[in-house]
Amino acid sequence: MTEGSTAVPGTAGDRSPLPTTAAEARAQVQDLLDTHPEAPSRMVINDILLVTSELVTNALRHGGGLTAFHVAREPDGLRVAVTDRSPDLPRTSASASSHDPAGRLGGFGWPLIQRLSRSVTITPAPPGKTIEAVLAYDLPAL
Template identity: 40%
Template sequence: MHTPVVARHVTARWLAGRNMSPEQRGDVVLMVSELVTNAVRHGRSRCTLTLTDLGGDLDIAVADRSEGLPEVQPGHGGDAPAGRGLVLVQRLGSPLVVVPGLGDKTVHAVVHLNGPAQVPRASDIVRPSSAARR
């Protein structure tokens, strides 16, 4: 499963030109890694990573070809072998927004670059081009 590794490298390169602290870049790369890992593991197919600068917010969107909705399992301890990825993303300050589709779904995590994350509006994350991919 080399997809998360590729996603981390692509994200790090994309973030290199952005005005962010090294800590914030590291957090975003970790969030991407967790979201892509979940998509590959549970979606059992290819996934699509989209990073969008929303003018002060960063939308991390990972789409996969599974209709199964992710479950946040906050009861997992630090020594559990799996199940901590979405909890980690939320602890890094990002609300999760899941946009289900017919035969797929997209999980969004939004990072507010100048403070706490903001929950995105549907108009920010539902784009006409996403329907064209189907």
């Protein structure tokens, strides 16, 4: 996969443009889910789209911008990888919520990503990092 591209394995080299918003990333994931032979439940799809949105929003808001986006189907789930320009690791606010310098409410996304994902890994990708979430096609155990 080249920087700035979206590669969707199994689609013969499909290259979609790098999403510039969380909505564009969700649309790319939804397009991939629409091709799934046995679609997950609407609740699972909503969780997958929510995690996608949080990962991309965090990269745009806190990570210096999105440099790569990759989504791939797996036998039991979906893998979403987001690369940004910041080496800083995600963190949860000391309080249940926080305000960024622009006054926006925040602090809920990272715990949500961790809770809804089967696994989350962070890998250095100089100058930044890649955060990869694997989401199951069935509901997570709460």
